[in-house]
Amino acid sequence: MNKIFADNILQGKVAFVTGGGTGITGGVARALAEAGAKIAIASRKIENLEPMKQLIESNGGECFAVAADVRDYAAIENAIARTVERFGKIDIVVNGAAGNFLCKAEELSSNGFGTVVDIDAKGTFNVCRAAFEELKKSKGQILNISATLHYLATPMQIHVSAAKAGVDAITRNLSVEWGGYGIRVNGIAPGPIEDTEGMKRLLPEPLKEKLTRRIPLQRFGRIKDIENAALFLTSDAASYINGVTLVVDGGQWLLGTSFS
Numbered sequence: 001m002n003k004i005f006a007d008n009i010l011q012g013k014v015a016f017v018t019g020g021g022t023g024i025t026g027g028v029a030r031a032l033a034e035a036g037a038k039i040a041i042a043s044r045k046i047e048n049l050e051p052m053k054q055l056i057e058s059n060g061g062e063c064f065a066v067a068a069d070v071r072d073y074a075a076i077e078n079a080i081a082r083t084v085e086r087f088g089k090i091d092i093v094v095n096g097a098a099g100n101f102l103c104k105a106e107e108l109s110s111n112g113f114g115t116v117v118d119i120d121a122k123g124t125f126n127v128c129r130a131a132f133e134e135l136k137k138s139k140g141q142i143l144n145i146s147a148t149l150h151y152l153a154t155p156m157q158i159h160v161s162a163a164k165a166g167v168d169a170i171t172r173n174l175s176v177e178w179g180g181y182g183i184r185v186n187g188i189a190p191g192p193i194e195d196t197e198g199m200k201r202l203l204p205e206p207l208k209e210k211l212t213r214r215i216p217l218q219r220f221g222r223i224k225d226i227e228n229a230a231l232f233l234t235s236d237a238a239s240y241i242n243g244v245t246l247v248v249d250g251g252q253w254l255l256g257t258s259f260s
């Protein structure tokens with residue numbers, strides 16, 4: 001594939017990426033490293049982080065892996081502090097940690113609803129809040145990974161829809177409250193992205209072809225599509241973009257085609 005971005009557009013930057021060991025946000029972590037940033041990746045399980053750390057390092061990048069649950073504020077504060085100890089600062093925060101499963105609203109327990117809201121929405125707030133002083137110093141930025149499920153309504157996804165609506169509210173609120181500190185806050189709302197845990201959980205393989213025909217661009221998204229959007233939004237090319245959640249879904253949500 002032809003190169004899209006100039007070399008080293010994030011040289012000298014430090015990024016803290018939750019959910020950065022796997023899937024979409026793993027791709028984003030790797031792409032930011034390839035663009036020159038030093039990367040800290042955080043999630044609950046160190047075994048989900050080590051392979052990505054090794055991949056980034058084998059590509060010549062620097063990576064620090066730290067186990068932390070985004071629901072645990074003290075653990076996140078500690079992960080941020082260790083990242084600053086290691087790399088000296090934080091310029092970019094990417095919130096990709098999330099949880100999902102299919103469940104009808106009438107069968108979902110209160111704790112099931114709350115668990116997903118706690119990981120996606122409260123987890124995003126926790127990380128932004130814990131990184132604030134560092135972002136203020138660096139005039140840094142935040143990139144929140146959202147979804148499009150809540151733009152209309154998606155059956156069996158009430159918990160995730162509420163959680164991601166919360167994430168979008170956090171993006172808009174912080175962009176307004178923290179813009180004055182020079183901190184930009186944006187999001188990406190991926191559509192259906194192939195070869196991911198999210199799609200495995202939401203879409204039985206036999207339905208993939210049927211959904212593909214109902215996506216205006218006639219294909220599933222690729223992790224690379226989200227990496228490119230993330231590189232654009234975190235680079236200086238987006239220096240006047242603040243409070244936006246960029247939909248990267250091939251036009252899928254406009255047709256109102258549910259995943260489930």
Ligand code: HXC
Pocket residue numbers: 098099100101102103108109110111112113115116147148149160191192197198199201202259
């Ligand atoms: C109904 C369920 C359930 C299921 C869990 N629960 N799985 N309810 N159907 N399949 C309920 C449990 O019964 C419990 O409620 C509560 O949720 C908490 O469950 P735990 O297993 O204790 O939670 P925890 O260990 O914290 O794990 C969180 C998790 C898990 C979300 C449930 O699946 C996880 O760790 N996921 C991370 C990976 C992931 O989901 N990746 C996909 C992200 S993709 P009770 O009442 O019994 O105590 C994504 C796509 C978005 O977000 C949009 C795509 C288009």
Ligand code: NAP
Pocket residue numbers: 018019020021022023024025042043044045046048049068069070071095096097098099119123145146147148189190191192193194196197198199
């Ligand atoms: P994924 O690989 O399962 O990514 C989720 C990540 O979150 C995992 O690395 C997981 O690692 C981490 N995580 C989960 N709970 C956590 C917690 N409590 N604390 C810290 N980390 C936690 O799934 P994905 O499909 O690539 O999704 C990545 C992002 O894209 C998510 O925000 C998702 O909502 C969004 N998205 C995905 C799609 C899609 O088509 N796949 C569509 C729209 C939006 P651990 O298990 O180690 O904690």
